[in-house]
Amino acid sequence: MSYLFLGFFTGLSLILAIGAQNIFVIEQGLKKQHIFLICLLCSLSDFLLIFFGIFLFHYYDEYFNPTIVLILNILLIIFLLHFIYSKIKILNIKINFNSEVIYISKVNIFLKTLAFTYLNPHVYSDTVFFLGNFSKNFFFNEKIYFGVGASMASFLFFFLIGYLSKYFSKFAKNQKVWKVINLLIVTFMVILIFSVVNQSLIYFK
Numbered sequence: 001m002s003y004l005f006l007g008f009f010t011g012l013s014l015i016l017a018i019g020a021q022n023i024f025v026i027e028q029g030l031k032k033q034h035i036f037l038i039c040l041l042c043s044l045s046d047f048l049l050i051f052f053g054i055f056l057f058h059y060y061d062e063y064f065n066p067t068i069v070l071i072l073n074i075l076l077i078i079f080l081l082h083f084i085y086s087k088i089k090i091l092n093i094k095i096n097f098n099s100e101v102i103y104i105s106k107v108n109i110f111l112k113t114l115a116f117t118y119l120n121p122h123v124y125s126d127t128v129f130f131l132g133n134f135s136k137n138f139f140f141n142e143k144i145y146f147g148v149g150a151s152m153a154s155f156l157f158f159f160l161i162g163y164l165s166k167y168f169s170k171f172a173k174n175q176k177v178w179k180v181i182n183l184l185i186v187t188f189m190v191i192l193i194f195s196v197v198n199q200s201l202i203y204f205k
Contacts, residue, residue, distance in 0.1 A: 003138065003142045003143075003145035003146045003149065004145040004146070004148060004149040004152075005149060006146060006149065007131075007135075007145060007146035007147060007148065007149025007150040007151075007152075007153070008149035008150065008152055008153045009149075009153070009188065010131065010134070010146075010149075010150060010153075010188075010192065011046075011050070011131065011149065011150030011151070011152075011153035011154060012153040012156075012157065013185050013188045013189065014083075014126040014127075014130065014131075015046070015126070015153060015154055015157050016157065016185060021042065021116045021117060021123070022161060024038075024112075024113075024116045025038055025039065025042060025158060025161055025162050025165070026161050026162075026165040027165075028109070028162070028165075029161065029162045029163060029164075029165030030165050033104055033109065034104070034106055034109045035162045035163060036162075037106065037109060037110065037113070038109060038113050038158075038162060039158040039159045039162040039163075041110070041113045041114065041117065042113065042117055042154070042158045043151075043154050043155040043158045043159070045114075045117045045118070045123070046123075046127055046150075046151060046154035046158075047151040047154065047155075049123065049124065049127035049128050050127045050128075050131050050132075050147050050150050050151055050154075051147050051151075052127075052128055052132075053127055053128035053129065053130075053131050053132025053133075054131065054132050054135055054143050054146070054147045055132075056128065056132055057132040057133055057135070057136040058136070058140065058143060073133075073196055073197075075133075076129075076130065076133050076134065076196055077193055077196055077197070079125060079129070079130060080130075080189050080192060080193050080196070081193070083189055084186050084189050084190065087182045087185055087186050087189075088182070088186060127150075131146075131147070131150055134192070134196070135147070
């Protein structure tokens, strides 16, 4: 069960950041327009991409040699360092959630949600590359728990910000709250870096 919680908190740390997709979900929540469809599409997309990444690294793992593993872990650490830098960089950025309410049809909202999801490179780096790469040394059942935990974090987060966006936006406009959130995320990511380094050392023993 520890891998379920690890997946949950890792996935939550990755998704708990203000980006184009999350702001879109919050804005549509404020407008009360097709919010269930939007949250469901975002959550299911994360679920598919998370397990795609996990199984991609799982079945490709037999072809890995120590050099490839080392390269992947170095890239993973670089990504984590960049992620941490990006979180520190936006600590003082103010975000405006106010927008004019314009009705959007289900078809348009469907396509727009897919665009915000699948045209966002961070979605692939977070789900396929990061989560898949991070879990590559887990046993198969541990990978499943890890993936389920990360997927649960996505479902919880999207539906939470979707249906509670009116209240969430008030807190999001508070710079002190977001500083604390981002600092907690940075701390967790630093811990993950040490975990990746430890995995590399164990692999090369």
